[in-house]
Amino acid sequence: MKVFVQIPCLNEEKTLPLVISTIPREIPGVDSVEILVIDDGSTDRTIEVAESLGVHHFVRHSGNQGLARSFRDGVDYALAHGADIVVNTDGDNQYPQAEITELVQPIIRDEADIVIADRQTSKISEFSPFKKLMQNVGSGVVNIAAGTHLPDAASGFRAYSKSALYRLNVVTQFSYCMETIIQAGNKQLRIASHAITTNPKTRESRLFKNIFQHMFKSGLAIVRSFLMFKPHVPLGWLAFITGVLGAVPFVRFLIYLIQGESGGHIQSLIFGSAMLVASLLSLAILVIADLQRTNRVLVEESLERIKELQYGPAKPQAGSAPVDESAASAE
Numbered sequence: 001m002k003v004f005v006q007i008p009c010l011n012e013e014k015t016l017p018l019v020i021s022t023i024p025r026e027i028p029g030v031d032s033v034e035i036l037v038i039d040d041g042s043t044d045r046t047i048e049v050a051e052s053l054g055v056h057h058f059v060r061h062s063g064n065q066g067l068a069r070s071f072r073d074g075v076d077y078a079l080a081h082g083a084d085i086v087v088n089t090d091g092d093n094q095y096p097q098a099e100i101t102e103l104v105q106p107i108i109r110d111e112a113d114i115v116i117a118d119r120q121t122s123k124i125s126e127f128s129p130f131k132k133l134m135q136n137v138g139s140g141v142v143n144i145a146a147g148t149h150l151p152d153a154a155s156g157f158r159a160y161s162k163s164a165l166y167r168l169n170v171v172t173q174f175s176y177c178m179e180t181i182i183q184a185g186n187k188q189l190r191i192a193s194h195a196i197t198t199n200p201k202t203r204e205s206r207l208f209k210n211i212f213q214h215m216f217k218s219g220l221a222i223v224r225s226f227l228m229f230k231p232h233v234p235l236g237w238l239a240f241i242t243g244v245l246g247a248v249p250f251v252r253f254l255i256y257l258i259q260g261e262s263g264g265h266i267q268s269l270i271f272g273s274a275m276l277v278a279s280l281l282s283l284a285i286l287v288i289a290d291l292q293r294t295n296r297v298l299v300e301e302s303l304e305r306i307k308e309l310q311y312g313p314a315k316p317q318a319g320s321a322p323v324d325e326s327a328a329s330a331e
Contacts, residue, residue, distance in 0.1 A: 246274070
């Protein structure tokens, strides 16, 4: 059993030593723990610091490509080098790395496919009341979309099994956090939560400029995931609401017509017609989205088989030969 701990970094030379020094090197049930640093276009000494601390696994981006791409490239590297579990943490030392030992245990015991750290955001002093509220609202919306009951859907401190990573496909460019939960929930993967306490804040987030930008981008990712996995929810409600709004003016016009007072209500009919057209368009888009969902399922099944051919079986089979890491590295 091999665990890869991947650390996405953007100019983290000051905090990276704190992160790497506290990552456990021995975990019950694990043969080896490897550290992978993903340099997302750093302009400081992040790489030099990591090398001086004994890290020899790196993914380097020539420029800043974002957290989602860093996560995806790190996962590809880890799987290519024989990872059975991939833990994602941050380079700003937000998370207590010692908790990795407990974070991976449900996967080792085959009780979960994904384990997400619960930061217990209501207890974080750096979070304003508004931010705590938005964290709860965001987690609630994600839970509705995924059919889960996770207390902290935005947490980036997570452990993924190899089989889970075969079934997840990150397509957003902003953050993988919300998207992977919604995908995992709709694919019936087992998701567990592990409560932690975060370390003191070391810097402002570089992922977004302010909480409103984060809300906007996270909202887009959630809506996109909804349309991918449950298009009937947003489009069905949109068709129903616009249909009702379109029917009311026509019913009102018919009542006036029966009473002989139909004149002067053309504006209502125009509004009703527009709403009914919007309702029909929503239904048409819903049909198209449902057909695309069928095509997406077939594509994802093909991608899963390709990953098995590229990285080996999701779970080692009895009597199977070990993966030749040197060959995988050469590729």
